[in-house]
Amino acid sequence: MKITLITATYNSETSIKTCIESVLSQDYPEVEHLIIDGVSTDSTLNIVKDFLKKHDHITLISEPDQGIYDALNKGISKATGEVIGFVHSDDFLAxxxxxxxxxxxxxxxxxxxxxxxxxxVDKQNTNKIMRYWKSCPFTLKLLKKGWMPAHPTLFLKQEIYKKHGIFDQNFKIAADYDFILRIFKDQQLNFIYLPMVITKMRTGGASNRSLKNVITKSKEDYKALNKNQIGGWSTLFIKNVSKLSQFYKK
Known part of the structure; x- marks a missing residue:
């Protein structure tokens, strides 16, 4: 079973090396790594090209895009693996x-x-855990409680994208939440919780980078809930409050 990992990059020179090395360190052999770059202007491309010289399972595509979800959608369209997952440029496999x-x-x-x-994890000291997102086995009723798995840890059969489509770019920050609601409400699909840390994410992501982004994220989450007929303001409230427990030690 081949696994395709997709990494979207743009001016990611400080973190892309760690991201790629975490993929290269895997003891699983059947891996395809697609790096979708938005025409970086720093040294990101040079770093990636150094890896390309030694590893033929890494593919680089660098061209203008309309943001991270456009880049991820490009990666999905080019993936040849039976299973698709994401390792964002600021993230690395645990x-x-x-x-x-x-x-x-x-x-x-x-x-x-x-x-x-x-x-x-802390942006500078990745050994320092700032927040722990512990998930749980899925049941349908969890969606109305604002539950979702951490998207960077979610690996899916390629057939799911063929059935349910790709990320809706009408969402600027919450397209992953919209997509998760879309697929997890499909009762014909079977999802398994693996109780281990899959991904380590540096703090400072797009959704919580500023108060403006937090507000935008909440508005888009509400839009996603309505679109998928899952819940409303109460679901959104529970979703946000439930995150507080992630700041305590696991």
Missing amino acids: SENVLSEIASQFEKKKCDGVYGDLEY
Whole structure:
């Protein structure tokens, strides 16, 4: 089973090396790594090209795009793996057996998707855990409680994108939440929770970078809830409040 990992980059010179090295360290052999760059103007492309010289499973596409969801959609369209996952340029896989554990779940459980836990780490000191997103086994009623898996930990069969489509670019920050609601409400699909840290994410992502972005994210989350007929303001409130527990030690 080949796993395609998609990384969207733009001026990511401070983090892209760690991201790529975390993929290269995996003990799972069947990996395709697509790096979709938005024409970076720093040294990102030079760093990636150095890896390309030694690793033929890495593919670089650098061209103008309309933001991260456009880049991720491009990656999905070019993916050749049976399973697709994302490793954002500021993120890295938590351990060398992440992909082998995920592949094992797909093979043993015959599932459509696998997700796990996520650690937010300090931007400079990645050994320092700032927030811990511990997930749980999925049930449909969780969606109305504002639940979602951490999107960077979510790996899906390619067929799901063919069935449910790609990221809706009408959302600037919450297209991942809209997509998750779209697929998790499909009761024909089977999702497995893998209780291990899949991804480590540096703090300072787009959705919480400023108060303006937090407000925009909340508005878009509400729009996604309405679009998918999952819930309303109460669901959004519970969703935001539930994040507070992530700041306590696991």
